[in-house]
Amino acid sequence: MPTLPPASALRADYVGRSVPRLEDLPLVTGRGRYAAGIAFPKQIYMRVVRSDYAHGRLVAIDSSAAMAMPGCIAVWTAEDVAALPPIEFRATRVSGLEPYRQPVLACGRVRYVGEPVAVVFADDPYRAEDAADAVCVEIEALPPVLAAQLPPAEFAPGHSTEPTVVRKQYGDIDAAFAAAHAVIELELSIGRHSGVPLETRGAIANYDPVRDVLELHAATKRPHPNRDLLARMLGRNPASIHLYECHIGGGFGVRGEIYPEDVLVCAAALRLGRPVKWIEDRRENLMACNHSREQLHRVRAAVDADGRILAIDDVFFHDQGAYVRTHGARVADMTAGMLPGPYRVPAYRAAGHYRLTNKTPAATYRAPGRYEATFVCERVLDAIAARLGIDRIEVRRRNLLGRADMPHTRDLLVLDTELILDSGDYAGLLDKALARAGWTALQEDLRRRRAAGETVGAGIGVFVEKSGLGPVDGVRVRVDAGGAVEVVTGAASVGQGMETVIAQICADALGVDYRRVRVTHGRTDRIEFGFGAHASRVTVMTGSATRIAALKVREKALEVACADFIEATPDMLDIIDGLIVRRDRVDEAGVTLADIACALAPAAAVARGREPELAAEGWFHSEHMTYPYGVHIAVVNIDRATGGVRVERYLVAYDIGRAVNPMLVEGQLVGGMVQGLGGALFEEFKYDADGSPLSVTFADYLLPTAREAPPVDVLITEDAPSPLNPLGLKGAGEGGINAVGAAIASAIDDALGRPGVVTQLPVTPQRLKQLIGH
């Protein structure tokens, strides 16, 4: 038998290469299909009447004038949707949260400005808006609760505004503090901000009485779980509801959760018998789409004389806003679970006071809980350095978990999974990041510039991310009679490039050009199960399932090739660019995957006792998340006269285990970094003393623009592949944003020469002016 070249089932023709994105053609040629572009014959339009009061008793709603307006078809208030239950939560259920769920229309009380109190349906969007203006809502104002750290008040009779306290603890906290050389105490806060997609929300529902199928279009993020949730709320079978994804102008965690408006368009399509379309305007978006991040931490750390952490004890107040939305207590849970970051923390205690206020409800936004936790943890590290007179980098080195500690189990549950840091070389990445940034020379340069009168400084943020939330994912891979490959998955695209990444993984496992792979996603009518796109899970979970399914297809193709076409055993064959060849005779004419698919057509296959179709289903299971990690380094220049902060340069160093497409990883990291700058310096949802939102336009809610975006250097490493999946994958989505608040705060401290001066995000010019003034 001739010696064969190595089997190439695991070859990396595409995985690891920055191949162009498959999904870009329609997007860059103006052929994208977004929510507002979806239309059905005879569709009508929904407009939401929202509360202008932060807290109040709903006395009366008079819709008679609205009903008399031209084109107005119906006006609904809570009475009209009494059969619909409040929106349930899908994640991080904590008992006792049920009474705090949001009704689809306010019932008896309003609890935030922007809360839907009525909906108007009309034959034209402008007429719907005019009719909505004519709805008279009488509200008797009640005093609002506007700060989570104030003593809890009453949410509803018998229910306080603190439904739960998230508690996590391990180790002997009291002994650690008793033995401490020094105790650091800080009060730190993160401003209320959120993901603000360019495209606002939208939903189009269409009911087909012929098939008895309700369709919801413009679904994003989690079509399958949302289908199931809608089925329960509407009292229908899941198979009689289909959700369809379209292109999406930004997800970031806020798009694609079930909101009152999604339920209302579905209920209206069923009841009114016409397609119902709803497109949110910007002002609504800024007061009704999920907010996030607002927390106040009172953290203490016990350290020994060398600056080693003995214990961290954190009490924080999580401002949930007016209702508990689909994520339950997830953000508070993740904050408490992830706070110790990449450090060795022998004893830890967190108490997260989860509190309702009269502001827009909050939920997850890119790196939920981690943006907050990393800011707090890294402020603590900087404070230890300052207190003990140790260099900021050195204090981190002394506390980072080492390679030998991996895998490292913390006696904590995060997202209902055991927290096991799967792999990592944190100090190794810190060294690489410092070298890449030229840290030593940078310090020298900054000293020189400060001496010359500039207010410049550098900051650092070291963090652990989490990704690949399990427990399971599954896909179907099928080769058609033309030899083209289709991967059908219940994952979703939020613009991250998942079609390309999944195609790359499939192409390598099967042996085809990645451009021959069509990835079908976000459609409940093509596959019965799916988990969407969230928690940086698609590459890890869906990618791993894709590889399993594609390898099964490969195996089947090789078996049929040997049986019907080529004199060989499967181990002598390879598939190159869709052509099955003998590895020792690659120049000979082979057999195509299309030939195999034809040979497996049902009539031919079943007659020969074969399972028809060149297709397979692949399932991947993982109990634990993967934990990528990173280092951010920021250089800032402060204008003392205006309090403005200009970020001169920024480095994101990130270990992703294995980068399927480094270009896409870089895109995720840079995009995340710029987005994180918003929460660090600009973005904040403010409220006045009555609870009126003061940030409902882009003149008041300041997003970072190209002008504020610094040059971002990206260092992607693959030093610690995950042992939890065969390709070693970890997620890319949230590492760019995670430590921006931490690194910018550290850099501002450094520029001002006042360690610990930043205690609150965002560091707006007004706040910084005040700090400088002292």
Added chain:
Amino acid sequence: MEFDNTLDVPLPPAQAWKVLLDIERVARCIPGAELTEVVDAQTYKGKVAVRLGPVALTLAGQARFENIDHEQHKARVRAQGADPKGRGSSESVIDFRLEPSGTGTRVVIHTDLKLSGAIAQYGRGAGIVQSFASQVITQFGESLKSQLAQAAATAPEQAPAVASAPNKPISGFTLILKTLCSAIVQLFRRKPPQS
């Protein structure tokens, strides 16, 4: 929020005082305002149409004179209004006094305004509402001036039968432009911050 405005009236203080207390006349000069009922000599009911960006509403309510000091030419007006459709409300205390000036009388106005509902939803609300108020007052002053000029041309003690300028709500593009212009002017007028 509190803010100050001034207004020049081309009449000596004693005469200007009379004119300014003639509410039916004054109301006709306020852009967007409509006097609906005279309850008594101190109390008036009316409506004001306001449009700020995407928010349009009509505030209906009453204004009541308190502490009228005819000697010192000082008065306080307490006004409150609410949008009948529940979109918002306002409460204000306006103190005004007259001072003699080169051209006649300067009216010095201090306003303490509390807004709630949709019109309160501006982060830079203070700036926008102040610009809005000063636009209203400037336009009021111009209307009043032209009305006074007409009145002077006819009989000195007689108010013209019809308002000279239509009191349309101050709104839309013009206001945005004016507010923007005044915001820009304000910006450059500010003293450089001391650091």
